[in-house]
Amino acid sequence: MLILSPSILAADFTKLGEQIKETVEAGAEYIHLDVMDGMFVPQISFGMPVIETIRSCTDKVFDVHLMIQDPGRYIETFAKTGADIITVHAEACTHLDRVIQQIKAAGVKAGVALNPATPLSALDYVLDELDMVLIMTVNPGFGGQKLIPYCLKKVSDLRAMMKERGLDIDIQVDGGIKASNAKEVIEAGANVLVGGSAVFSGDVAANTKAFMDVFAEFE
Numbered sequence: 001m002l003i004l005s006p007s008i009l010a011a012d013f014t015k016l017g018e019q020i021k022e023t024v025e026a027g028a029e030y031i032h033l034d035v036m037d038g039m040f041v042p043q044i045s046f047g048m049p050v051i052e053t054i055r056s057c058t059d060k061v062f063d064v065h066l067m068i069q070d071p072g073r074y075i076e077t078f079a080k081t082g083a084d085i086i087t088v089h090a091e092a093c094t095h096l097d098r099v100i101q102q103i104k105a106a107g108v109k110a111g112v113a114l115n116p117a118t119p120l121s122a123l124d125y126v127l128d129e130l131d132m133v134l135i136m137t138v139n140p141g142f143g144g145q146k147l148i149p150y151c152l153k154k155v156s157d158l159r160a161m162m163k164e165r166g167l168d169i170d171i172q173v174d175g176g177i178k179a180s181n182a183k184e185v186i187e188a189g190a191n192v193l194v195g196g197s198a199v200f201s202g203d204v205a206a207n208t209k210a211f212m213d214v215f216a217e218f219e
């Protein structure tokens, strides 16, 4: 199933609830929540109180992307905010396998994200424990960047690796994803597409629909 996960980082925070509803009504199934700590990435975005507050806006899947150092410190707290999926960066965890177990023990789906330059081998021993792999298509930390082309090869290599192992895990792509390159990332093997600026710049409903139109070509 192809899923759009709009990243609210690019939304107008003065009308956040309204914009979330707009994208959901136009077909978004997930809401992507970028938590940045000013350590793992340079920016500080938002944390638990914001996620808890907007939980009442929609019952769609809350897809929490933790760009924080040592995320194991906060898994239970984020689970309590209403997260459905928690994704941690392999580069930010000293004991990745333990953090994955922590996420699952909290009753939440587990994702692991890889920065563009991190090889797929970082997932070798934990892949079958995961519900989702996030292949970053930009270096994390900022919205509005351009997709790094070599990341698409990484997506197709990961899909092939999964096939070889008989796994069918969601592959999410995040960073510089637009309706105009959606076909290419889907063909590479991604099925969960994060869109920040491409969804929230301008007409939110029309932007969401542009992704849905691409998805319809694969039905």
Ligand SMILES: O=C(CO)[C@H](O)[C@H](O)COP(=O)(O)O
Residues within 6 Å of the ligand: 007, 009, 010, 032, 034, 065, 067, 138, 139, 140, 141, 142, 143, 144, 145, 174, 175, 176, 177, 194, 195, 196, 197, 198
């Ligand atoms: O994780 C992220 C940044 O680190 C964001 O999810 C991503 O940047 C989305 O924004 P855009 O689609 O504008 O690139």
Ligand SMILES: [Co+2]
Residues within 6 Å of the ligand: 007, 032, 033, 034, 065, 174, 194
């Ligand atoms: Co993100």
